[in-house]
Amino acid sequence: MIEYWHNPRCSKSRQGLALLEENGADVKVRKYLEDAPGLDELTAAWVALGKPPVARMMRTGEAVFRELGLSKTDDDATLLAAMASHPILIERPLAIRDGKAVIGRPPENLTALL
Numbered sequence: 001m002i003e004y005w006h007n008p009r010c011s012k013s014r015q016g017l018a019l020l021e022e023n024g025a026d027v028k029v030r031k032y033l034e035d036a037p038g039l040d041e042l043t044a045a046w047v048a049l050g051k052p053p054v055a056r057m058m059r060t061g062e063a064v065f066r067e068l069g070l071s072k073t074d075d076d077a078t079l080l081a082a083m084a085s086h087p088i089l090i091e092r093p094l095a096i097r098d099g100k101a102v103i104g105r106p107p108e109n110l111t112a113l114l
Helices: 011-021 039-048 063-067 076-087 107-113
Strands: 002-006 026-029 094-097 100-103
Touching: 002 011, 011 026, 011 076, 011 107, 039 076, 039 100, 094 107, 100 107
Parallel strands: 002 026
Antiparallel strands: 002 094, 094 100
């Protein structure tokens, strides 16, 4: 099963979900803005992504990123905590399966989990 952190208002997130479903994937949709992941889950997702710079799993263009005075070079703990407190900062869509995760930008990235 693929856990899919989804924002239905996002076209890329909708495209990614459609791609997974068209390929017969068993998908558990999580509307992460309503059911926000905690710090432990975000850390596990970061590890499953291969521990890239945490800023790569963030929406750094969001106003709240600037309002919080964040920088792409802030330490991992600071950025992970910011996402836990402000889930709008989590890059979408994010898909997790069997300890591996990918960010669906572009949506074709998601095929790595099929």
